[in-house]
Amino acid sequence: MTTATHGKHGDFAIEAKGLVKRFKTGRTHIEVLKGVDFDARHGDLTMVMGPSGSGKSTLIAALSGLLKPDAGRVDALDVDNLWKLSSGRIDKFRLDHCGFIFQGFNLFPALSALQQVTTVLKYQGLSGDNARRQATAALEEVGLGPRLHQRPSALSGGEKQRVAIARALAKNPQILFADEPTSALDGENGQVVIRLLRRAATEHGAAVICVTHDPRLEAWADRVIHIEDGRILDDQRRTPEANPMLASAH
Ligand SMILES: Nc1ncnc2c1ncn2[C@@H]1O[C@H](COP(=O)(O)OP(=O)(O)O)[C@@H](O)[C@H]1O
Numbered sequence: 311m312t313t314a315t316h317g318k319h320g321d322f323a324i325e326a327k328g329l330v331k332r333f334k335t336g337r338t339h340i341e342v343l344k345g346v347d348f349d350a351r352h353g354d355l356t357m358v359m360g361p362s363g364s365g366k367s368t369l370i371a372a373l374s375g376l377l378k379p380d381a382g383r384v385d386a387l388d389v390d391n392l393w394k395l396s397s398g399r400i401d402k403f404r405l406d407h408c409g410f411i412f413q414g415f416n417l418f419p420a421l422s423a424l425q426q427v428t429t430v431l432k433y434q435g436l437s438g439d440n441a442r443r444q445a446t447a448a449l450e451e452v453g454l455g456p457r458l459h460q461r462p463s464a465l466s467g468g469e470k471q472r473v474a475i476a477r478a479l480a481k482n483p484q485i486l487f488a489d490e491p492t493s494a495l496d497g498e499n500g501q502v503v504i505r506l507l508r509r510a511a512t513e514h515g516a517a518v519i520c521v522t523h524d525p526r527l528e529a530w531a532d533r534v535i536h537i538e539d540g541r542i543l544d545d546q547r548r549t550p551e552a553n554p555m556l557a558s559a560h
């Protein structure tokens with residue numbers, strides 16, 4: 311199925327086949343991804359769950375053009391086989407279409423919340439005024455309107471993660487990758503973050519791919535994929551009827 315607004319891969323924002331990734335440690339290789347097939351749809355919050363060391367971060371890196379797999383392919387939006395592109399074009403793809411949220415926030419210590427977000431937008435080519443306007447709107451959307459001029463040291467962990475989310479969402483990415491976005495947060499702030507990811511999928515139509523080992527987040531997902539030891543164990547779509555949290559989010 312192809313629609314006007316979606317890429318040529320139809321409802322799939324991203325589709326990967328047969329991903330293999332090995333790391334060399336000393337003289338042995340460990341296989342961290344053992345032929346993983348993966349896809350994610352626009353408008354879905356797709357959760358990838360698995361224990362520490364199961365290959366979740368490696369999978370995100372291979373899907374997003376950060377770490378070249380040893381085998382397999384990734385088709386994303388209008389791109390056939392992302393890993394066949396030059397590294398410059400892969401970087402451009404990431405800059406134009408992907409947002410990232412990490413456990414460690416990855417904020418610049420010297421920049422205010424507003425500057426963290428405008429920097430990315432200017433790098434994308436927006437003028438100063440437009441970048442400021444768009445960044446302010448993104449920060450207001452995550453509830454940080456009153457904190458625009460604070461630096462990270464003056465913000466709580468939950469607020470820092472909301473800045474990172476605003477930075478990721480400000481460019482309206484079609485694919486949003488979140489790697490353990492709540493693991494440095496308490497339960498309440500974790501809830502705020504997961505609601506924002508839910509909204510990015512539902513209201514902005516992003517394909518949100520969220521890696522976690524936090525079982526509290528599962529209830530918010532449209533789809534839950536379990537990975538263990540580099541292999542997908544199961545892949546379940548949730549229906550709103552079966553899931554009151556999802557019904558109220560849609
Ligand atoms: N750059 C690397 N070099 C060697 N081993 C690595 C590297 N990155 C990850 N690994 C190993 O790959 C396995 C999976 O790592 P990772 O994808 O980070 O798992 P997860 O995110 O699920 O905790 C782990 O055993 C880890 O030690």
Ligand SMILES: [Mg+2]
Binds near residue numbers: 366367368490
């Ligand atoms: Mg990880």
